[in-house]
Amino acid sequence: MTQEHSTTIQQFPVPHPAAGPYSITPGPDGALWFTLVGSGHIGRMGADGEQATFELGDGAAPMVITPGPDGALWFTRRDDRIGRITVDGRATSFPLAPQAGPFGITTGPDGALWFTETTANRICRLGTEGEVTGFALPAEGAFPSFITTGADGALWFTLNAANAIGRADTSGGVTVHPLPTADAGPVGITAGSDGALWFAEILAGQIGRIGPDGTIAEFPLPDRTAKPHAVVADPRGGCWFTEWGGNRLGRIDADGRVERHELPSAEPHGLALGPDGAVWVAMEAGVLVRFAHD
Numbered sequence: 643m644t645q646e647h648s649t650t651i652q653q654f655p656v657p658h659p660a661a662g663p664y665s666i667t668p669g670p671d672g673a674l675w676f677t678l679v680g681s682g683h684i685g686r687m688g689a690d691g692e693q694a695t696f697e698l699g700d701g702a703a704p705m706v707i708t709p710g711p712d713g714a715l716w717f718t719r720r721d722d723r724i725g726r727i728t729v730d731g732r733a734t735s736f737p738l739a740p741q742a743g744p745f746g747i748t749t750g751p752d753g754a755l756w757f758t759e760t761t762a763n764r765i766c767r768l769g770t771e772g773e774v775t776g777f778a779l780p781a782e783g784a785f786p787s788f789i790t791t792g793a794d795g796a797l798w799f800t801l802n803a804a805n806a807i808g809r810a811d812t813s814g815g816v817t818v819h820p821l822p823t824a825d826a827g828p829v830g831i832t833a834g835s836d837g838a839l840w841f842a843e844i845l846a847g848q849i850g851r852i853g854p855d856g857t858i859a860e861f862p863l864p865d866r867t868a869k870p871h872a873v874v875a876d877p878r879g880g881c882w883f884t885e886w887g888g889n890r891l892g893r894i895d896a897d898g899r900v901e902r903h904e905l906p907s908a909e910p911h912g913l914a915l916g917p918d919g920a921v922w923v924a925m926e927a928g929v930l931v932r933f934a935h936d
Contacts, residue, residue, distance in 0.1 A: 663924035665912035758786035777814035800828035
């Protein structure tokens with residue numbers, strides 16, 4: 643079912659050739675912060691639309707960014723580091739073991755950063771002073787991807803290659819919940835407003851929902867080739883998602899009703915609810931999109 647709403651779409655090109663906006667999040671300073679995986683910068687957009695970028699150095703390739711517990715922004719880097727940047731643009735980083743493959747990152751309920759290591763097949767805890775503790779996953783080659791903190795005080799994450807959703811307590815105890823659909827390829831995950839979690843199944847063309855008790859529901863999208871990638875919960879009990887393969891922004895409510903909107907530019911990846919109440923999408927083709935929805 644498709645619902646009609648009044649919408650306003652604006653585009654904001656980012657600096658630097660082939661910058662590759664990938665992940666976006668609201669910061670503690672009221673601005674939007676985003677990663678530029680192609681050019682190796684962190685970007686900031688203020689409420690007035692003015693942008694600033696901060697260079698990280700060759701090979702950094704920042705991926706997923708999140709507000710930290712210390713008033714800074716934290717992000718994963720393809721060069722096996724976790725980055726930190728203050729709201730005035732001072733960047734530092736913490737090295738990980740070689741071939742770790744850090745990707746998803748979130749602030750945990752214990753005041754630490756938690757992140758996934760796709761190559762090392764672990765989830766890890768990083769204290770704000772840089773101490774790292776890793777926890778191996780029970781499924782070999784699971785390719786843990788995005789991670790978020792649930793309402794139950796646990797860490798929830800997608801196991802892309804193991805076709806499952808994982809849950810870890812802050813001591814590292816892991817429970818794995820297999821998905822009903824084979825080879826669904828879960829990627830993005832977000833905590834919903836009702837205690838459940840939403841996630842995207844990029845290979846199955848579905849959005850999933852898992853309750854704290856592990857009960858899973860899956861909702862096929864109208865376009866099963868849309869490749870849903872990232873998700874963010876909204877305060878109305880549903881979630882927004884990007885269709886990387888369909889070049890669209892979608893929303894699903896708790897009953898599985900879907901609305902979809904065509905996006906300008908191409909390759910929508912990360913998204914966030916901005917301080918202005920709009921949905922912001924990082925388009926890897928080189929722009930940020932602001933989507934205002936009544």
